[in-house]
Amino acid sequence: MNSQAGLSLTHFQAFLLFAAVISLAFGFLGRRRPNDRIRYILWSFFLFLVVGVGIGWAMYPFSR
Amino acid sequence: MTEDAIQSPPLEVAPPPPAESLLQRELRSWALALAGWFVPGLGHALQKMWGRAFVIFGAVGLLVYTGASLKGNVFASNGGDAFDTLGYVADMGTGCFYFFARFLEHTGADVSHAQGDYGTRFLATAGVLNILAALHAYEAARGRKA
Numbered sequence: 001m002n003s004q005a006g007l008s009l010t011h012f013q014a015f016l017l018f019a020a021v022i023s024l025a026f027g028f029l030g031r032r033r034p035n036d037r038i039r040y041i042l043w044s045f046f047l048f049l050v051v052g053v054g055i056g057w058a059m060y061p062f063s064r
Numbered sequence: 065m066t067e068d069a070i071q072s073p074p075l076e077v078a079p080p081p082p083a084e085s086l087l088q089r090e091l092r093s094w095a096l097a098l099a100g101w102f103v104p105g106l107g108h109a110l111q112k113m114w115g116r117a118f119v120i121f122g123a124v125g126l127l128v129y130t131g132a133s134l135k136g137n138v139f140a141s142n143g144g145d146a147f148d149t150l151g152y153v154a155d156m157g158t159g160c161f162y163f164f165a166r167f168l169e170h171t172g173a174d175v176s177h178a179q180g181d182y183g184t185r186f187l188a189t190a191g192v193l194n195i196l197a198a199l200h201a202y203e204a205a206r207g208r209k210a
Contacts, residue, residue, distance in 0.1 A: 006179070007133035014182045017130065018189070025123040025193055028116045029200050 019048035089206065097202035102159040104194045107201025120197040127190035128161040132168035136183020137175055151184070157191025 009017070027041035084092075100107020105121035108114075132138065139151035156162055165187060174180045 006135050006174075007130060008179065009130075009134065009182065011178065011182070014130075014134075014186075018127075018186065021123045021126055022189070022193065025119055025197070028119040029197060 015052055016049075019045050019052070023048060093202045093205035096205045097198045100198040100201040101157070101194060104159060104161065104197065107198055108204070111201065111204055113204065116197075116200075120194070124158055124161060124190045124194045124197075125164075127186045127193065128158055128165050129168065131183040131186030131190060132165040134183030134186065135169065135172075135174040135180045136185070136187045137173040137180070138162070138165045138169055138187060151188060154188040154191040157193075157195040158187070159194060161190065161194075 023041045023044040026044050027037045031037040031040045096107040096110055098107075099110060100120075103121075104124035105117035105119075107117075108120060109117035137151065139148055139155050141152055143149050143152055155165070158165065173184075175184060
């Protein structure tokens with residue numbers, strides 16, 4: 001990862017990274033107990049994926 | 065009076081600690097929120113919430129690094145329109161990492177490709193996430209269970 005050359009991520013990689021980081025932060029901010037945090041992080045990550053892919057498919061008919 | 069009662073030592077009751085005034089607590093909460101805004105995670109670290117502090121610092125730092133490396137737009141204060149100003153406010157939410165992003169992106173943004181656009185969103189998200197964390201530190205300092 002060289003900042004001079006620039007980082008290169010596909011849309012899906014950026015999406016996964018974004019979902020993982022935000023889910024982790026939400027889990028730690030929103031829950032106190034470790035088990036609750038893990039459940040919240042996984043659930044939040046799953047919802048990010050479902051909603052993101054769902055919106056992608058919902059836009060598909062208008063893409064051409 | 066029973067024999068037990070005579071022989072038991074007198075109870076030593078410690079004087080209660082001086083109660084923190086509402087104003088002091090409010091000032092301390094704002095100070096922690098400001099600290100948390102300027103250095104992501106510091107507001108929680110000063111309250112010994114180490115896990116949260118570490119995660120906030122890492123999450124905001126990673127988002128800023130990724131955003132700047134993708135050549136996202138780091139908005140400046142002299143933006144031409146309302147969207148630039150909003151972007152500047154969001155980017156400034158990262159606190160000291162705003163300057164880190166500008167340092168990383170000394171060659172300038174490149175939003176002519178989708179990558180740069182992703183980077184712009186990463187940077188703005190980092191700022192908004194850090195503001196959320198600073199508000200969380202503020203609430204925790206005020207005694208709200210979080």
